[in-house]
Amino acid sequence: MYNNQQIKTLVTQYNVSGPRYTSYPTALQFDPITQNNIQRVLNLQIGRTEPLSLYIHIPFCEHICFYCACNKVATKDHTKADHYLDKLEKEMQIYSTTFGHRVIEQLHLGGGTPTFLTPNQLTRLLNLIKQYFNMSDQGEYSIELDPRATSDEHLLVLKKFGFNRASIGVQDFSVLTQQAINRIQPESMVKSLLNQLRKLDFSSINFDLIYGLPKQTTQRFLNTIDKVIDLNPDRIAVYNYAHLPERFKPQRRIDTNQLPSVGEKLEMMSQSIVKLENAGYRYIGMDHFAKPEDELVQAQQNGTLQRNFQGYATCGNLDLLALGCSSISKMGPFYWQNHSDLALYEQSVDDGLFPINKGVSLSDDDLVRQKVINLLSCAQTVNFHEINVKFNIDFKQYFKSELNSLDDLIRSGLIKVDDESIEVTNIGKLMIRPICMKFDAYLNNIIPSFSKVL
Numbered sequence: 001m002y003n004n005q006q007i008k009t010l011v012t013q014y015n016v017s018g019p020r021y022t023s024y025p026t027a028l029q030f031d032p033i034t035q036n037n038i039q040r041v042l043n044l045q046i047g048r049t050e051p052l053s054l055y056i057h058i059p060f061c062e063h064i065c066f067y068c069a070c071n072k073v074a075t076k077d078h079t080k081a082d083h084y085l086d087k088l089e090k091e092m093q094i095y096s097t098t099f100g101h102r103v104i105e106q107l108h109l110g111g112g113t114p115t116f117l118t119p120n121q122l123t124r125l126l127n128l129i130k131q132y133f134n135m136s137d138q139g140e141y142s143i144e145l146d147p148r149a150t151s152d153e154h155l156l157v158l159k160k161f162g163f164n165r166a167s168i169g170v171q172d173f174s175v176l177t178q179q180a181i182n183r184i185q186p187e188s189m190v191k192s193l194l195n196q197l198r199k200l201d202f203s204s205i206n207f208d209l210i211y212g213l214p215k216q217t218t219q220r221f222l223n224t225i226d227k228v229i230d231l232n233p234d235r236i237a238v239y240n241y242a243h244l245p246e247r248f249k250p251q252r253r254i255d256t257n258q259l260p261s262v263g264e265k266l267e268m269m270s271q272s273i274v275k276l277e278n279a280g281y282r283y284i285g286m287d288h289f290a291k292p293e294d295e296l297v298q299a300q301q302n303g304t305l306q307r308n309f310q311g312y313a314t315c316g317n318l319d320l321l322a323l324g325c326s327s328i329s330k331m332g333p334f335y336w337q338n339h340s341d342l343a344l345y346e347q348s349v350d351d352g353l354f355p356i357n358k359g360v361s362l363s364d365d366d367l368v369r370q371k372v373i374n375l376l377s378c379a380q381t382v383n384f385h386e387i388n389v390k391f392n393i394d395f396k397q398y399f400k401s402e403l404n405s406l407d408d409l410i411r412s413g414l415i416k417v418d419d420e421s422i423e424v425t426n427i428g429k430l431m432i433r434p435i436c437m438k439f440d441a442y443l444n445n446i447i448p449s450f451s452k453v454l
Contacts, residue, residue, distance in 0.1 A: 003274065004270045004271060004274055006427055007266075007269065007270035007273060007274075007430060008266055008267075008270050010412065010414070010427065010430060010431055011266055011269065011270070011430070011431075012266070013412065014412075014431050014434045015262070016433075016434055016437070018433045018434065018436075018437045018440075018443070019433070019436075019437075019440070020286060020433065021286070021307060021373055021374075021377055021433070021436050022307055022308060022309045022310075022311065023308075023309065023328070023330070023335060024366065024369060024370040024373050024374075024440070025335075025360060025362070025366055025370075025442055026442070027328065027335075027337060028442075029360050029442055030335065030336075030337055030358040030359055030360050031358055031359070031360060032357070032358050033336060033356055033357070033358055033359040035353060035354055035356075037359075038336060038354045038356050038359070039354075041331065041334045041336070041359075041361075042098050042331075044331075044332070045098050045099070045331055045332075046098065048102065049101070049102060050102065050318070050319065051102060051103045051104070051105040051136070051318055052099060052102045052103070052104050052105070052106075052133075052318055052319050052320070052321055053104070053105065053106035053107075053108070053308070053313075053315065053318040053319065053320045053321070054104045054106070054107045054108070054129070054133060054320075054321050054322075054323070055107075055108045055109075055110065055309065055310070055320060055321070055322040055323070055327055056088065056107075056108075056109050056110075056125070056129075056322075056323045056324050056327070057071070057110055057111060057112065057322070057323070057324030057325060057326055057327040058081075058084075058109060058110070058111040058112045058113065058114045058116060058117060058324065059071055059072050059073045059084075059111060059112040059324070059325055059326070059342060060072065060073050060074075060075055060080065060081060060084070060111070060112050060113060060116040060117075061073070061074055061075075061111070061112055061113045061116060061146075061149075062074070062075070062076050062113070062116065062149060063148075063182060063183070064182065064250050065171075065181055065182055065183045065250070066180070066181045066182050066250050066251060066253045066254050067171075067181050067210065067213060067241055067250070067251060067254065068248070068250050068251075069242070069244070069247070069248045069251070070111065070112060071112070071325060071326035071340050072111065072112045072113075073112070073342055078116070078117075078118055078121070081116060081117050081118070081121050082121065083346075084324075084342075084346075085117075085121060085124055085125055085128070087345065087346045087349045087350070088125070088128065088323060088324060089128050089132075090349040090350070090352075091323050091324075091349050091355060092128060092129075092131075092132040092133070092323065093132065094349070094352070094354065095132075095321060095323070096132040096133065099133070099321055100132055100133055100134065101134060102134060103134050103135075103136050104129075104133050104134060104135050104136060104139060105136045105139050105140065105315060105318060106139060106140045106141075106142075106313070106315050106318060107129070107135070107139060107140070107141045107142070108141075108142045108143070108310050109142070109143040109144065110143075110144050110310070111144060113144075113146045113149050114143050114144055114145075115143075115145060115146065115149045115150045115151075115154045116149060119151065119153040119154055119156075119157050122154060122157050122158070123157050126157070126161040130161075135162075137162070139162065140164065140165060140314070140315065141158075141161070141162050141163040141164055141165065142163065142164075142165035142166065142167065142204075142310075143158060143163055143165075143166055143167070144166075144167050144169065145166050145167065145168050145169070145193065146169055146185075147168060147169070147185045147189045147190050147192075147193045148183075148184075148185050148189065150193055152196060155196055155197065155200055156200075159200045159201075159202075163202070164201075164202055164203045164204070165202060165203065165204045165205075165206075166197055166202050166204075166205050166206070167205075167206040167207075167208060167237075168190060168193060168194065168205065168206065168207055168208065168233075169208050170185075170190055170207045170208060170209055170224075170228065171183060171208065171209060171210045171213065172209065172210065172213060172216060172220075172221065172224050173187050173190075173223070173224040173227050174215070174216065174220045174221070174223070174224060176215040176220070177213050177214060177215045177216050177220070179215075180213070180214035180215045180254070180255070180258055181213055181214065181254070182253075187227060190231070191231060194231055194233070204234045204235065204294070204295070205233045205234050205235070206233060206234065206235040206236065206237060207228055207231070207233045207235070207236050207237070208237050208239065209224065209225075209228065209236065209237065209238045209239065209272075210238075210239050210240075210241050211238060211239070211240060211241065211265060211268040211269060211272065212240055212241035212242075212243075212259065212260060212265045212268070213241050213259075213260075214254050214255060214258035214259055215258050216260050216264075216268065217260065217264065218264060218267040218268050218271065221268045221272065222268070222271055222272065222275065225272050225275050225276065226275070229275070229276070229279045234290065234291055234294050235288065235289065235290045235291075235294060235296065236276065236281060236288075236289045236290075237287050237288050237289070237311070238269075238272055238273075238276075238287050238289070239287050240265070240269070240287070243256070243259060273430070276289050280292065282294075282297050283429050283430070284296055284297070284300060284305075284312055284429075285312075285377055285378075285380065285429045285432045286307075286311075286312070286377060286432050286433065288311060288312050295314045296312055296314065299314040300378065300379070300380075303379050304317075305378040305379065306374065306378055307374060307377055307378060308320060308330070309322070309328055309330075312378070319331050319332065322338070323338075324338065324345075325338055325339055325340060325341070325342050325345035325346075325355075326338060326339070326340040326345075333361060333362040333366075333367060334359065334360070334361055334362070335359050335360050335362075336356050336358070336359030336360075337356065337357055337358050337359060338355045338356055338357060339355050339356070339357045340357065344357070364391075365441065366441075367391070368387070368391050368393065368398070369439050369440065369441060371387065371390065371391070372387065372399075372439050373436045373439055373440070376422070376424060376432065376435055376436050376439070377432050377436055380423070380424035380428070380429065380432075381421055381422065381423045381424065382421055382422045382423075383420065383421045384396060384419075384420055384421060385420065396419075399439065402438050402439055403417070405438055406422075406438060409428070409431075409434070409435060409438070412431075413425055413427055413428070414427065414428035414431050414434075414435060415428050415435060
């Protein structure tokens with residue numbers, strides 16, 4: 001169990017800007033990529049038979065939430081989705097010859113608002129996926145849901161196609177905050193959606209919450225936490241709102257005078273963690289909580305937990321093929337990202353081109369550091385011998401300067417280091433990002449680009 005004072009002391013000391021490490025290197029390291037380069041990458045995939053993860057990005061929303069930093073297009077014209085599905089089918093055709101035979105064990109629909117698609121459009125999308133890809137009968141199929149845009153018909157379509165996981169955007173139940181962020185959704189609406197998902201036997205339901213939003217106070221946010229605990233989702237993510245209006249246009253509509261102070265955010269974070277732990281949730285790390293019997297907790301305990309672009313995952317070690325504008329794929333030591341501009345994405349697939357804007361090929365050093373960072377953020381222990389054998393290095397020599405820089409983390413009780421390993425302590429789970437940053441080779445020039453821990 002954590003105590004409030006411990007948390008406040010640590011966050012005050014380590015309230016730094018840094019990546020969330022859904023990838024390493026991060027997307028800031030991606031460079032422009034040519035069609036020939038990506039074709040060479042795909043040629044390396046020919047003949048491979050390992051299972052895949054598939055992500056599809058639906059960029060549309062009827063309403064813009066002012067806090068949002070996702071790639072989206074605001075429109076009430078649902079016929080635009082028909083046009084977009086046409087382009088997605090062309091992109092599927094482009095990749096199906098290379099990947100169509102590999103079993104899809106994990107499917108995730110994100111956005112935007114995936115249920116912006118009408119039930120008929122959603123049915124069309126899922127039929128296209130089944131047409132061009134080899135879907136596992138026992139796969140992990142998940143979707144992000146906005147309670148304001150999800151009907152019973154949507155849920156029946158999802159259940160028919162085997163979806164078994166859902167993440168509901170809650171953010172905050174306070175009406176004052178909902179008005180300030182342009183996202184009005186009563187608690188009854190969330191509860192109704194949750195109940196429908198349970199009736200349909202969805203095996204895992206996650207709630208997304210955000211602290212640091214306008215007009216939030218500690219007490220109001222803790223009221224939301226109490227209501228969430230009563231609703232009893234399987235997983236809970238509690239994110240820190242990063243106010244970056246220079247990068248994300250919708251955030252310019254937020255009155256900065258209504259944002260809580262750093263001190264208030266600290267109280268929200270620390271007391272929320274204590275409440276959720278007292279309610280029986282386990283802190284996974286990097287904002288995520290889960291019930292003790294949840295697969296995320298079990299995966300962390302047996303060393304199979306991974307991180308990918310959807311956050312923590314029980315099968316995040318799979319190669320990831322991502323379709324749709326702005327989506328990011330990972331194949332072995334390669335990352336690539338599609339055009340974020342919808343028009344450029346659509347024009348590329350119309351021209352029969354890979355709709356890719358940029359990417360990166362990981363160096364040997366990237367692969368070593370990727371592994372270390374993944375172990376710290378997921379297993380929360382790094383065994384030096386395991387790294388030595390896997391990468392044919394001497395860990396203590398290879399990371400000599402990094403190991404010499406860990407004294408402050410050791411003194412703060414965040415990690416334990418001996419001749420054989422680095423172990424993240426229970427309290428250290430709260431500060432995973434600063435711990436991982438010690439092994440990031442790219443941070444010197446890009447730290448201001450990231451959000452802070454608090």
